Amino acid sequence: MRKKLLAIVLSAAVAVSFAACAPTHKDEDSSYTIVASLDADNVLTASVTCKYVNNNDVPLDELWFHLYPNAFREGAKVVPITDGEISTAYPNGKSYSKLDITSVTVNGAARDITITGTDENVLSVALGKTLDPTEKITVKIDYTLKLPNVTHRFGYNGKTVNLANFYPIACVYRDGAFAADPYYSTGDPFFSECADYDVTLTVPEAYEGAFTGVVQNKATADGATTYRVKANDVRDFAAVFGKFEKMSGVAGTTIVNYYYYDDIEPERALNTAIDAVKTFDDLFGAYPYPEYTVVQTKLLAAGMEYPCLSMISDKYKGNAAGDVIIHETAHQWWYGVVGNDEVNNAWLDEAMAEYSTMLFYENNTEGYAYTFNGKRADALSAYVLYCETYKNNGLGDTSMTRAVNEYDDATEYAYMTYVKGALMLDDVRNTVGTAAFMRGLKSYYGDMKYEIAKPENLIGALEKSSKRKLNALFDSWLDGNIKLYSNS
Numbered sequence: 001m002r003k004k005l006l007a008i009v010l011s012a013a014v015a016v017s018f019a020a021c022a023p024t025h026k027d028e029d030s031s032y033t034i035v036a037s038l039d040a041d042n043v044l045t046a047s048v049t050c051k052y053v054n055n056n057d058v059p060l061d062e063l064w065f066h067l068y069p070n071a072f073r074e075g076a077k078v079v080p081i082t083d084g085e086i087s088t089a090y091p092n093g094k095s096y097s098k099l100d101i102t103s104v105t106v107n108g109a110a111r112d113i114t115i116t117g118t119d120e121n122v123l124s125v126a127l128g129k130t131l132d133p134t135e136k137i138t139v140k141i142d143y144t145l146k147l148p149n150v151t152h153r154f155g156y157n158g159k160t161v162n163l164a165n166f167y168p169i170a171c172v173y174r175d176g177a178f179a180a181d182p183y184y185s186t187g188d189p190f191f192s193e194c195a196d197y198d199v200t201l202t203v204p205e206a207y208e209g210a211f212t213g214v215v216q217n218k219a220t221a222d223g224a225t226t227y228r229v230k231a232n233d234v235r236d237f238a239a240v241f242g243k244f245e246k247m248s249g250v251a252g253t254t255i256v257n258y259y260y261y262d263d264i265e266p267e268r269a270l271n272t273a274i275d276a277v278k279t280f281d282d283l284f285g286a287y288p289y290p291e292y293t294v295v296q297t298k299l300l301a302a303g304m305e306y307p308c309l310s311m312i313s314d315k316y317k318g319n320a321a322g323d324v325i326i327h328e329t330a331h332q333w334w335y336g337v338v339g340n341d342e343v344n345n346a347w348l349d350e351a352m353a354e355y356s357t358m359l360f361y362e363n364n365t366e367g368y369a370y371t372f373n374g375k376r377a378d379a380l381s382a383y384v385l386y387c388e389t390y391k392n393n394g395l396g397d398t399s400m401t402r403a404v405n406e407y408d409d410a411t412e413y414a415y416m417t418y419v420k421g422a423l424m425l426d427d428v429r430n431t432v433g434t435a436a437f438m439r440g441l442k443s444y445y446g447d448m449k450y451e452i453a454k455p456e457n458l459i460g461a462l463e464k465s466s467k468r469k470l471n472a473l474f475d476s477w478l479d480g481n482i483k484l485y486s487n488s
């Protein structure tokens with residue numbers, strides 16, 4: 001994601017805006033078959049069939065699924081929108097989701113519907129048997145879901161319908177438990193394994209759709225349009241519906257699409273996306289999916305990444321929109337292909353996306369308003385000013401190792417994860433040299449493709465490429481404490 005920084009700190013600095021699987025993928029993917037219909041009242045009637053493959057090394061007797069839409073329900077305790085954002089997110093007044101799970105079956109046999117988690121954010125499904133490693137099981141979940149009227153990743157807003165995090169998705173099992181974090185307002189608190197998707201979505205006829213994946217078929221009948229979309233080896237599926245214009249181009253072997261409704265120079269946005277895919281193909285390794293789509297929409301943040309699909313806020317135009325497109329496109333490599341636990345290791349994709357944006361400008365010096373040196377100087381001045389501001393009031397924890405909900409607020413999170421994260425990677429690059437740094441990123445991408453990376457995978461790849469020990473260098477950045485800074 002890309003967030004905006006608070007003006008307080010940036011008034012003197014430059015406008016740095018923020019958008020806000022173990023080695024090599026050999027396992028058989030789980031799969032999701034989703035059949036869903038959105039009616040004119042923004043109620044989704046859906047059926048999700050998950051063929052779950054136990055790719056863990058322990059047997060399981062239950063599965064957990066995230067119920068992200070419940071975070072928008074009336075009475076939710078952990079909410080995706082902070083108090084300060086309510087008037088912007090809900091311009092028409094508060095609006096809520098309503099999720100009703102009507103049926104759960106396991107291999108065809110009915111199961112009780114058990115909703116659990118810290119805030120009704122998990123569906124627990126008893127399998128009725130032990131699912132051994134490599135074994136498969138089919139869980140089918142039927143539900144209806146009233147979408148909220150909210151300018152966010154999930155909801156309708158009068159201009160578009162953002163359909164993200166809208167279906168039960170299997171929680172990652174690790175360290176003896178399912179990772180079941182609720183939908184925090186800070187960061188992008190999502191975390192999932194790659195899977196194959198076959199999605200059939202029926203929507204009112206007036207809507208065009210932008211999707212994760214490739215449209216196989218589009219048919220219109222009785223005032224409704226049905227899309228069938230497939231995507232393999234992606235860690236999530238999202239769609240945006242609206243009345244769009246569309247432009248397409250090609251970057252290497254990837255078709256790049258741009259859907260928009262309010263852009264006087266759409267070819268510029270499309271070309272930025274194409275240049276970004278080409279640049280990151282060269283720098284990190286080939287983008288493995290046949291299509292990549294950038295879609296303009298209404299969004300609280302500046303942008304938001306999903307596999308093969310980037311949402312860009314329509315508030316951003318020209319150079320600012322381009323900057324968001326580049327950041328979100330970098331996430332296709334860092335978050336999308338190489339996944340990570342975005343709750344506990346948020347810097348791993350955000351710092352990489354932010355530094356990749358700087359690398360983009362280093363490699364594209366014609367036709368762009370920003371430069372690598374300019375971006376680095378902006379980050380440095382913003383970070384120094386942030387530290388100066390906060391050391392005086394006793395606040396200021398500059399550690400980057402916290403979970404997203406452990407940051408004081410979204411501003412502190414953004415400064416530590418994006419700004420400091422990019423400066424950290426630049427310091428590592430200067431320490432090991434550009435050639436070794438870029439070799440390390442390439443092997444990190446190749447080794448962790450379709451998997452869930454941990455910090456040690458990135459650090460290890462850079463140690464291998466540079467033949468240097470880097471743990472102490474990374475630790476000194478990651479464990480930061482503003483007291484050290486003020487004493488220096």
Ligand SMILES: [Zn+2]
Pocket residue numbers: 001002019020327331349350353
């Ligand atoms: Zn981001």
